[in-house]
Amino acid sequence: MNRVRNYFWRVVVSLIFAAGLWATVVRFTRGLGGATHLSDSFPWGLWIGFDLLCGVGLAAGGFAIAATVYLLHLEKYRPILRPTILTAFLGYMLVIAALMYDLGRPWRIWHALVFWNPRSVMFEVAWCVMLYTAVLALEFSPMLWERLGWAPVQRVMRAVTIPLVGLGVILSTLHQSSLGSLYLIVPTKLDPLWYSPLLPLFFFLSSIAVGMAMVIFESGLSARAFGKALELSLLKQVARVMAVTLAVYLLLRFQDLVWRGVLSQVWTARGETALFWLENALLAIPMALCFSGRLRSNPQGLFGCAVLVVAGFLANRLNVSVSGLQRSAGAPYFPSWMEIAVTLTIVAAGFVLFNLAVRYLAVFRPAKYDAVTVGVPEGTTPLRSWL
Amino acid sequence: MRALLVDITKCIGCGSCVAACREQNRLPVPADGSWPSQPDAQNFTVLKKAAWKGEEYNYRRLCMHCLTPTCESVCPVGALRKTAQGPVVYDESRCIGCRYCLQACPFSVPRYEWTSLEPRVRKCNLCEARVAEGRPNACAEACPTGATIAGEREELLKTARARIAAEPEKYVSHIYGEHEAGGTSVLFLSPIPFEKLELPAGLMAEPLPLLTFRVLSKIPHLVATGGALLAGVWWITNRRQEVAAAEAAEKEKQP
Structure with a gap:
């Protein structure tokens, strides 16, 4: 049975990669216009709305858990640390990969280093992506050094971990909120159900909630795939943090509608209204469920809640970046199959890389992290098996 | 600072401005001399018709050349810039192709070369070279009726106010671009509501970049x-x- 399932997933991933390869060839020989449904009236589509906005958000667990373990010294969360950092690192690498498709002239991505415009939110976003990817690479690297048995490098890494984690927290806060700030400049274009001066705060809060959801989600997947899961008691705590963050977020979200005097619009019969309720129901239902102690003790229930929160988060980001802008654009946008193929390829690549990392690095069973270990950590496949 | 005043009551829809713009910017000209329904990467200005109370009116679409341009503020690499002489100009050599300018422009002006492998942002440059030499803009020079005239912004505002005062029944009592989005270098006078000319109503009088600057600061x-x-x-x-x-x-x- 397990074999059949593995075979099935291999076929699916291969098909996705084949479609993605085809789309890649079209994108880089026929230009953005040949591969996407983007236009002058709809210049940002799925690659910005999903790959960038959602990719960065889903990686938010990385800074939150790193801060919990290293800055708050809550040692019990250490087992979550490595899978979360790995997710964040892979997430950011994949965001950069997506940017290479979306930028009109991707080979000039370094221009933001040389030509400065500090008044641009996009400039802030570019610097956050670059710096935080570097920080994540360093935070992830101990898994590699330990694997290679490079003790001196491990010692250096341990010395700089604390300032590095602090830097990561600041950069992430800036980055998560700045993705919301990107849309502050379109007050007349973005639908009032989503346009708010509080967009940066909303993006930050929801990213923390979805970061927690991703911790639970990955633990569930890993339990199934590798038989490696996190302790239920820890996940229950993570779920509680998630529920409280969501409660604060949703309270502010509706209060903001009142402040801006657009609360009445949540009842008008429009497509936007349905999407608004879908998004908020997907966040409110798991929030309510996670406040119940009984549900939190049920691994399947926790996993289900995490999936709902991730779905609600994706709905929110796609509403801000796509559905909320359709009406003012005057031209409908729906991604081309090639845009979808590239996005699926990037998601699939994330799963494959995570899988490889879990197999060959000590992601779920860190060998005594603070002691310098030499040799193959327990519970991982010897390196030569995939060479 | 150089500006343009477009008076809809004077426009006869002849298309001289479109032809002059193409010549000035060396843009391709179709055999029949026609133009698309909206500006695109090869048409920086187009003429359109608006219907209002049984009458037909001609109007132009072009870059508004904001005094505090949204595109300039959002560009991460400073490829868009408002010059002291008035034009908002684009530096192709800096552009990375993020298209935030297209997304952010309150007038939805910038266009992109979607099918190119080295795509550029395209839009009216207010005849930057002509302005530098002190010559009138190509479209204004070509206009046979004076529907588009070029001049100093302060002078054109005075002219516009005088026209409204002289014939108040003929005009909507508003100069579009005097205050919209912090003010623009292209001004419109119209006998019909400005929304009919695809000029967004309800734009804030402050420059839009303030919205993001409040957070960035x-x-x-x-x-x-x-x-x-x-x-x-x-x-x-x-x-x-x-x-x-x-x-x-x-x-x-x-x-």
Whole structure:
């Protein structure tokens, strides 16, 4: 049975990669216009709305858990640390990969280093992506050094971990909120159900909630795939943090509608209204469920809640970046199959890389992290098996 | 500062401005001389018709050349810039192709070369070279009726006010572009509501870049206080652990 399932997933991933390869060839020989449904009236589509906005958000667990373990010294969360950092690192690498498709002239991505415009939110976003990817690479690297048995490098890494984690927290806060700030400049274009001066705060809060959801989600997947899961008691705590963050977020979200005097619009019969309720129901239902102690003790229930929160988060980001802008654009946008193929390829690549990392690095069973270990950590496949 | 005044009551829809713009910017000209329904990467201005109360009116679409341009503020690499002489110009050599200018422009003006492998942002440049030489803009020079005239912004505002005052029944009592989005270098006078000319109503009178600047200006404070706060939290929790470890060691010593 397990074999059949593995075979099935291999076929699916291969098909996705084949479609993605085809789309890649079209994108880089026929230009953005040949591969996407983007236009002058709809210049940002799925690659910005999903790959960038959602990719960065889903990686938010990385800074939150790193801060919990290293800055708050809550040692019990250490087992979550490595899978979360790995997710964040892979997430950011994949965001950069997506940017290479979306930028009109991707080979000039370094221009933001040389030509400065500090008044641009996009400039802030570019610097956050670059710096935080570097920080994540360093935070992830101990898994590699330990694997290679490079003790001196491990010692250096341990010395700089604390300032590095602090830097990561600041950069992430800036980055998560700045993705919301990107849309502050379109007050007349973005639908009032989503346009708010509080967009940066909303993006930050929801990213923390979805970061927690991703911790639970990955633990569930890993339990199934590798038989490696996190302790239920820890996940229950993570779920509680998630529920409280969501409660604060949703309270502010509706209060903001009142402040801006657009609360009445949540009842008008429009497509936007349905999407608004879908998004908020997907966040409110798991929030309510996670406040119940009984549900939190049920691994399947926790996993289900995490999936709902991730779905609600994706709905929110796609509403801000796509559905909320359709009406003012005057031209409908729906991604081309090639845009979808590239996005699926990037998601699939994330799963494959995570899988490889879990197999060959000590992601779920860190060998005594603070002691310098030499040799193959327990519970991982010897390196030569995939060479 | 150079500006244009477009008076809809004077436009006869002849298309001279479109032809002059193409010649000035060396844009391709179709055999029949026609133009698309909206500006695109090869048409920086187009003429359109608006219907209002049984009458037909001609109007132009072109870059508004804002005094505090949204496109200039959002460009991460400073490829768009308002020059002291008035034009908002684009530096192709800097552009990375993020298209934030297209997304952010309140007038939805910038266009992109979607099918190119080295795509550029395209839009009216207010005849930057002509302005530098002190010559009138190509479209204004070509206009046979004076529907588009070029001049200093302050002078054109005076002209526009005088026209409204002289024939108040003929015009909507408003100069579009005097205050919209912080003011623009292209001004419109119209006998019909400006929305009919695809000019967005209800734009704030402040420049849009203020919306993001209010947030961006808080970043240095956030970094400084955030850094101090994190260091403080780390120190306290670390100290607590050290004390706990020391106490435990102390207990072990005393049997």
